[in-house]
Amino acid sequence: MFEHEEDVVQRVVQQLRRPVAIDPALDARVMQAIAKPEPPARSIWPWLAAAAVLVSLIIWRPWSRSAEAESATFQFVLVAPQATSVSLVGDFNDWDPKRSPMRTANGIWATVVQLAPGRYRYAYLVNGAEWRADPGAPTVPPPDDEFGKPSSVVTVGGKGS
Amino acid sequence: MMLALLLVAAQVGTDPRLDRLDPDTRAQVATVMDSASRVGLPTEPLIQRALEGATKAAPGARIVAAVRRLSADLGVARTALGTEASVPELEAGVAALRAGAKPQVLANLRSVRRHPLTMALSVLADLVANGVPLDSAAAAVLALAPKARDADLVEFRRAVERDIALGAPPGAATSVRVNVGATDVFAGLHNPGAPPPPPRRP
Amino acid sequence: MQSMGIERVESSDAELVCRVRAGDIGAYGALVSRYRDRLGRYARHMLGDREDAEEALQDSFVRAYRSLARCDDPARFGAWLYGILVNRCRTTGARAARRRRMFVRDADALQGAARADQSERLEWTDAVDRALARLAPEYREAFLLKHVEDLEYEAIAELTGAGVSALKMRVKRAREQLQRYLREAEHV
Numbered sequence: 001m002f003e004h005e006e007d008v009v010q011r012v013v014q015q016l017r018r019p020v021a022i023d024p025a026l027d028a029r030v031m032q033a034i035a036k037p038e039p040p041a042r043s044i045w046p047w048l049a050a051a052a053v054l055v056s057l058i059i060w061r062p063w064s065r066s067a068e069a070e071s072a073t074f075q076f077v078l079v080a081p082q083a084t085s086v087s088l089v090g091d092f093n094d095w096d097p098k099r100s101p102m103r104t105a106n107g108i109w110a111t112v113v114q115l116a117p118g119r120y121r122y123a124y125l126v127n128g129a130e131w132r133a134d135p136g137a138p139t140v141p142p143p144d145d146e147f148g149k150p151s152s153v154v155t156v157g158g159k160g161s
Numbered sequence: 162m163m164l165a166l167l168l169v170a171a172q173v174g175t176d177p178r179l180d181r182l183d184p185d186t187r188a189q190v191a192t193v194m195d196s197a198s199r200v201g202l203p204t205e206p207l208i209q210r211a212l213e214g215a216t217k218a219a220p221g222a223r224i225v226a227a228v229r230r231l232s233a234d235l236g237v238a239r240t241a242l243g244t245e246a247s248v249p250e251l252e253a254g255v256a257a258l259r260a261g262a263k264p265q266v267l268a269n270l271r272s273v274r275r276h277p278l279t280m281a282l283s284v285l286a287d288l289v290a291n292g293v294p295l296d297s298a299a300a301a302v303l304a305l306a307p308k309a310r311d312a313d314l315v316e317f318r319r320a321v322e323r324d325i326a327l328g329a330p331p332g333a334a335t336s337v338r339v340n341v342g343a344t345d346v347f348a349g350l351h352n353p354g355a356p357p358p359p360p361r362r363p
Numbered sequence: 364m365q366s367m368g369i370e371r372v373e374s375s376d377a378e379l380v381c382r383v384r385a386g387d388i389g390a391y392g393a394l395v396s397r398y399r400d401r402l403g404r405y406a407r408h409m410l411g412d413r414e415d416a417e418e419a420l421q422d423s424f425v426r427a428y429r430s431l432a433r434c435d436d437p438a439r440f441g442a443w444l445y446g447i448l449v450n451r452c453r454t455t456g457a458r459a460a461r462r463r464r465m466f467v468r469d470a471d472a473l474q475g476a477a478r479a480d481q482s483e484r485l486e487w488t489d490a491v492d493r494a495l496a497r498l499a500p501e502y503r504e505a506f507l508l509k510h511v512e513d514l515e516y517e518a519i520a521e522l523t524g525a526g527v528s529a530l531k532m533r534v535k536r537a538r539e540q541l542q543r544y545l546r547e548a549e550h551v
Binding site for chain 1: 209210213226230252253256312323
Binding site: 022031 | 382387393413420488491538
């Protein structure tokens with residue numbers, strides 16, 4: 001004997017309303033993606049952005065420094081609601097916790113760094129003592145992890161290749 | 162012995178960033194760096210590895226061993242990739258070697274890929290770290306390397322990782338994705354007006 | 364005022380949108396974490412594939428950020444974001460279906476042996492997914508928005524651009540077809 005249509009739909013809806021698994025690293029990918037291009041448009045911002053680019057070109061003279069010219073801005077994000085401080089440390093900042101302190105909004109810690117193409121090891125230092133790998137990036141495997149504390153790897157590719 | 166090490170360190174001019182190491186460790190690291198620079202190997206990766214150890218409060222002996230091992234592996238990578246290899250390529254080459262790739266795999270990649278090899282070598286290392294058998298990972302990267310852009314290689318790695326997370330056996334996920342990835346690479350070549358792919362993590 | 368237990372103090376969507384517009388990128392992270400699960404569920408059921416759903420979700424969040432200046436009513440950020448995702452799921456449906464067929468076939472071949480061990484609950488879940496996948500996209504879209512996301516017909520009309528009477532018909536057809544497909548699979 002078949003169920004009444006209403007009961008079937010209710011069972012289907014009940015099933016479909018269950019939470020689905022979403023990649024925990026998705027938030028970090030979104031934050032990293034939005035850190036790269038221009039901020040949300042406002043009427044004056046395009047002019048400010050153009051001025052900033054002009055000033056940058058004058059100061060950095062990228063035509064004479066090819067590595068910097070290829071570098072791009074990356075935002076690193078860690079969700080750590082209980083943390084009181086988080087620092088990003090890695091091959092790009094001499095593993096110095098003071099160089100890239102992260103700012104928080106509602107437990108989402110973020111900071112921005114410039115990276116030229118290359119392969120970098122990095123980690124998050126939480127509350128000045130706890131080491132965490134980035135859940136959204138490849139982890140340094142055990143044979144390559146000489147210091148017994150987790151690290152992640154980010155590889156930045158070339159723009160033209 | 163100690164005096165000799167200190168003398169060597171003074172001679173090459175120790176990088177001030179290494180002041181975070183204790184004097185004995187600093188001197189031994191400086192010796193390794195000096196040997197590396199004498200044979201034309203880059204020293205910046207060695208400094209970073211030493212600083213990583215210092216920040217992670219590793220014992221001095223472990224820091225020295227890590228720097229020494231990295232220096233040796235950079236040498237092997239350079240032999241395989243050639244003297245023209247860039248520092249990022251050498252570092253990625255070390256990661257691939259440590260993942261188990263033979264130097265010949267690095268040399269083969271060099272011969273088939275016109276673009277810088279950093280991303281291809283990195284993806285190879287990351288796939289193996291994710292449980293993909295070395296042979297499958299190497300075959301996949303070698304197959305994609307001639308035509309894939311760096312962004313394609315990143316996309317390939319992420320797709321394989323997701324398939325593995327969803328339960329696919331790592332080797333099979335890799336071979337399936339190589340076929341899909343190759344198709345997409347060609348599709349991109351024939352359809353320059355196609356919309357750009359969504360933004361990705363590096 | 365003193366409170367006990369766990370107190371959640373959250374900013375409104377409008378406050379967060381204003382902070383993002385003022386340059387506080389971290390505030391957008393709060394919006395992402397607020398909407399990811401619900402929107403992810405819609406994308407997952409609409410596209411039938413976790414990978415495609417996450418791609419659509421990520422892309423929608425990024426598109427929304429880049430066009431945040433065009434969000435006229437920040438208090439209704441959620442509805443506006445839904446609209447972006449609904450469109451994104453529509454435009455990628457065909458491409459995603461092609462890739463899905465390709466991979467599902469391979470995954471089935473790889474994991475076929477494990478299917479015999481599935482429990483009754485997993486069979487029901489699977490049957491619902493398959494029945495949903497057989498619906499025409501516009502039926503599936505209307506059914507999910509009405510019954511799973513619990514939106515009013517007027518709100519769905521705003522999101523999809525379809526008229527209310529057409530939507531009611533789509534939902535009705537979707538309900539009928541779901542029951543028929545599940546009956547065919549002998550799960551009711």
